[in-house]
Structure formats: C-alpha cells, structure tokens
Amino acid sequence: MSDLTDLYQQVILDHNRRPRNRGKLPSANRVAHGDNPTCGDQCDVYLRVDGDRIAEISFDGSGCAISQASASLMTTRLKGKTAAEAEKLYAEFHDIVTTGKEPEEISDVGAFAGVHAFPARIKCATLGWHAALNALKGDPAPATTESHTD
Amino acid sequence: MPNWSTLRDDFPALHQQVNGKPLVYLDNAATTQRPRAVIDALSHFYERDNANVHRGLHALSMRATDAYEGARARVAQFLNAAASEEIIFTRGTTESINLVAASWGSAHLKAGDVILLTEMEHHSNLVPWQLIAQRTGAKLRYLPVTGDEGLLDLAQLDRVLTPEVKVFAFTHISNSLGTINPVAELCARAKKIGAITVIDGAQSIGHLPVDVRALGCDFYAFSGHKMGAVTGIGALYGRRALLDAMPPYQGGGGMISSVDFFESRWKPSPERFEAGTPNFGDAVTLTAACDYLDALGRDRIARHDSELGRLAYEKLSVLPGIRLLGPKTGPRGGLVSFAFADVHAHDIVTFADEDGIALRGGHHCNQPLMRKLGLTGTTRASFYVYNTPEEIDVLVASLRRILKFFSGS
C-alpha cells in the first residue's frame, strides 16, 4: 500500500478541516444532488449561473475527507467558469485522480494525484464534480457514482 | 479438540501481516474467519463424497445425502429445534427472511394488517417486509430505539403491539449497536396477541447459546459465515405447524411430490422450500462449525465476546470527542460502534488498515437508524473467539494516531 500521507496531503486535510463555500446558496438557480450509495457519501451542489458563467457556487454534504476536500476545492476551481471550461477542468481532475499525473499548471488539485493508488477512493474524489456538472446541465436526476465507470 | 489457550492456531487466516503489521481482525460482525476444521470439512467433502443429493442410488450420492441431512440434524440440535424438518437451508439470513416474508406473508397478510419491526433492523430484516407490504397492502410499524444507548424502547411496546400486528420481526443482537435484545420477552408479548415472531439471528448464532424453543420464536434466521462456516449457506428455523401451512418460496426440482402439466403437489418441509440442487457442499461446513463452537462452549464464547465488547467500550470512551453507541451498562454483544465529529469513518478505516487492523465503516446496512441518530455512519470493531484484550490496545493506539493526524497537531 502506498503511504497514506500521499493520499491525505496537507491541501486535502486543510480543505476537509476548513471547507470553502460550504452550505446552501440562497440565490442558487441550479441545484444537483450527488450520492455514492456504496459508502453513503452525499453532496449537494448549488450554482447561481449568470449568462453562461458560474457566478456563485457552494456545496453541502457529508463524507470522508477525500470527498469533502474535493468538493470544497472544486467550488474554488469552478467559480467564474463557463460550462465548457468546467468540463475541461473536470477532465483534467479526472485524469489526475485516475492516473496520478500532475496537473499542467501548478495547482492545488495536484494534491489529489495520490488518490489513483487507492481505486476505491476515486469515487469519493469525483462525487462533488459529478454533482456540479449535473447542476450545470440542469439535469434533475441525482448524480450517482454507481452509474459512472470511474 | 479446540481449546481456548491454542485457539488462534486453529484459524489460518489470522496468521499474516497486513501492511507490514500483524493482522488484527476486528470485522467479525461482517464475517468471521473459518477454523481449519471447517476448511478441512469442505475439502474432505469435495475430495471424497461429492455427488448430488436425494437423487442417486450410488455410494457417493448416499454419502453426500447423509452429510447434507446430517448437517440439518446438527443445526436442529444446535438450535434445540424439535425436529430436523424445521431447518430449511438457505443462502443465509437474507434469504431466510425473504422466504418467510414472501411465503408466510403472501398467505397471511392483507390490507389492514401490520408488520411490526424495530428501528434497529438491518436492511435484510426491513426491505423484504417492505416488499411484501407493497404486495399485500399490510402496513409497516416500528418499535423505537432509545437513542445512542441503542435499547428498544419497551415502554412503547404496548402502544405498537396492537391486535392488527400479524408478525413481529426483530434482531437478536444489533450489528451496529451491540445491543442484545430481550427476545424471549418480545416473543412472549407477541404470542399474547397472536402475532408470529421472526428473529434475525445473524449476530447471535455464533455468539450466544440459542435455544429456539426456550426463546419461543416462530422463525429464526441465520448465516453460516458469521459462525465460522463458509459463505453461501445458512438456514431458517420455522415451527413445523407454520411451515406445513406455507406455500413454496420457489418452484423447481426436489420440492414436489408430483408434477402435472398444469399443477403440482408439494412435499412437506424442508424439501418444499428447497427447490433445485441445494448447497450441500457448503452445508457440511455447518456441522464442522457447530462442533467447533460447542467444543469451545457457547456460554463461554458469549462471556468472552461480551467482555471484549465491554472492554473496548471502556477503553475507547477516553478518546477525545468520541461518540459511542450501544448500551452503556447491561448485556452487550461483542462489538463497539463509534463516531467522531471531525473524522469520517472511511478515513478511520483506511488509516487503521495501515496499522494492520480490519474495521468496518459506514451505515452497516442500518440507514434508517443512522439517520434517526443524526449520523451518516460509524466505525465498528467487532470481536470473535480469537480476539484478545491486547488487540483492543492496538486499536486504541491506532485511533489516537489517526485523531492526531486529522487534528493537525
């Protein structure tokens, strides 16, 4: 097994301890719920989309440190982005957590590279992202990690 | 002959390193390890006696039938059932409860009837009743749990156990709280109003002496893999009079007395409920597991497991911020379930694994109870005959390390 400090990096512990943009967003005009039935993790993502940009974003939920930190960091990444930019950022994040490769530009998401050595935890890391993308699409069906192949 | 001082030697899987540390296996409520005697019984059967049962007239088939029916008689004796015919082999607790709910339920439940459960039921003693409730129009009702102490709120029993209740199903030992329920009393109370009783014995079969006649239950369901036997085999005990009046659960070979193109006649229990080739290969391991546990002494197993549960509860209670579930005093099964506000159960399980400790984290198939308690899950350490007080010390030290890591100090 890889060293757990690779998985639980400082950035992750910090976001887990002091989550950013946590709680309901009263002005939200898009909401999506994500859940991971195998482990019971839950994540609601709230967006206020203005034109084609995410003007505000927040999340609420419960789960392991990986899922909570990932959702927290996701909100900081997606704020101000368009749907197309969000898709691209998710693709990059997905690459990081499944292959362990470092991000092209130095960024906090690199802290999630350690997840790839713990395949059972990839779903934890992607839960918030799935919910956010669903909210963007206005997809009313809850995001569930069970229907995704990662 | 197994013996308490050398017992760990009987379990091959215990003797290994995990992540460079000696394995500390504390996930026994999910499944126990198997003693050598069980593993040997399985290979002995396949190496010598394997043939289909009840069908052949040749030597191997007769030996296999003897082994299979011998296992039934052994389980009947283990539970103190009145007759072997009261033991139906199934895949385990889940299938046993589904069998009762579907077969007894379809014959006896109707709109206006009530199925009484408790708030601490495992999903497998809950979902099968939801399914039959939907099909028959019967309603579900719950006996509440008191809160973190995890006791059944017996003061509410008169309120919920009304004449509309036709069946009362409850667990003997809670898999997420460690509570040992007063099942004999619950059965007696149900009997007074004419309701049948179903005990989920998944967590009691391997841990306590179980005497179905002394308990006074109508059905008792259990899984072999939680008592040292292998996966894929378990049983349903049912009172003969009830079984004989129940329709088949599945149709197929072995369960009929005659088949016509348009209708068939059923054999009596247990064959009526065992359609198709039964799992005789795994059933023989129940005999070995019953023998093993009886040689250790089930009273002594109960004391050992309960003492470890109590000791773990006490030793964990000093950890900062811990929320412990289950009875604070009184009888307790061999498990402890706990949560921390700031560290999620799955993070604990991942870190404990690094120390060689096998724990379970999550809702333990008790989602409604967890929701009621305002929890998304707990971490659970569950004990069996081979666990020791020293292993609890290893657990406490590991938890201290984890708490320190997550608090950032």
Ligand SMILES: Cc1ncc(COP(=O)(O)O)c(C=O)c1O
């Ligand atoms: C209380 C309880 N009931 C039922 C079950 C289900 O047992 P099985 O999965 O072997 O059918 C379990 C085991 O997880 C349990 O702990």
